[in-house]
Amino acid sequence: AQSVTQLGSHVSVSEGALVLLRCNYSSSVPPYLFWYVQYPNQGLQLLLKYTSAATLVKGINGFEAEFKKSETSFHLTKPSAHMSDAAEYFCAVSSAGGTSYGKLTFGQGTILTVHP
Amino acid sequence: KAGVTQTPRYLIKTRGQQVTLSCSPISGHRSVSWYQQTPGQGLQFLFEYFSETQRNKGNFPGRFSGRQFSNSRSEMNVSTLELGDSALYLCASSLGTADFSGANVLTFGAGSRLTVL
Numbered sequence: 001a002q003s004v005t006q007l008g009s010h011v012s013v014s015e016g017a018l019v020l021l022r023c024n025y026s027s028s029v030p031p032y033l034f035w036y037v038q039y040p041n042q043g044l045q046l047l048l049k050y051t052s053a054a055t056l057v058k059g060i061n062g063f064e065a066e067f068k069k070s071e072t073s074f075h076l077t078k079p080s081a082h083m084s085d086a087a088e089y090f091c092a093v094s095s096a097g098g099t100s101y102g103k104l105t106f107g108q109g110t111i112l113t114v115h116p
Numbered sequence: 117k118a119g120v121t122q123t124p125r126y127l128i129k130t131r132g133q134q135v136t137l138s139c140s141p142i143s144g145h146r147s148v149s150w151y152q153q154t155p156g157q158g159l160q161f162l163f164e165y166f167s168e169t170q171r172n173k174g175n176f177p178g179r180f181s182g183r184q185f186s187n188s189r190s191e192m193n194v195s196t197l198e199l200g201d202s203a204l205y206l207c208a209s210s211l212g213t214a215d216f217s218g219a220n221v222l223t224f225g226a227g228s229r230l231t232v233l
Contacts, residue, residue: 032219043224051217101220102149102164
């Protein structure tokens with residue numbers, strides 16, 4: 001079974017400050033890991049994915065995440081927050097193959113607030 | 117290219133009624149997955165259809181069902197609605213197999229927001 005834990009349901013930062021959203025996963029097989037963002041009244045938009053090609057993954061809008069197997073973590077960072085980054089962020093895990101392709105297991109989400 | 121289209125976007129039903137939600141995937145995608153999003157339970161996997169066959173299902177009662185047509189469009193149905201079925205229902209479209217990176221990336225629609233009174 002797979003699971004995802006996002007530490008901190010709410011994170012607040014000032015505009016221009018570092019953004020750090022934490023994600024830890026549990027998986028019995030090599031995982032594929034994703035970060036999605038959700039703006040109010042919208043669906044989920046993919047920010048980035050980890051597929052074992054590189055441990056540091058760069059995504060859209062200046063976000064990146066680092067896969068650390070020893071810590072079972074996949075934390076999301078952005079050097080400088082922008083007001084438009086305010087949204088809810090979800091970390092998700094899946095495994096490849098067979099019946100698992102269409103199933104993601106999500107964390108509970110982290111709401112990011114950016115103050116001017 | 118066109119994204120994932122979900123209809124209707126908003127709907128209100130009363131307890132005991134049934135509802136059907138529709139999802140049109142990205143052209144060329146053969147997999148459609150459905151998720152329920154609520155404030156209390158978060159995002160939960162309902163089921164996935166691939167080439168008209170249900171390939172995987174989550175832990176939901178039999179009142180939740182779905183199907184996929186030959187053009188990959190999918191519908192989900194909830195019968196005998198309960199207050200707790202109020203949620204945002206998200207559809208995600210994907211290839212259904214590994215892409216060049218080895219992963220199967222899901223693209224989500226904007227969702228159908230169901231309110232049960």
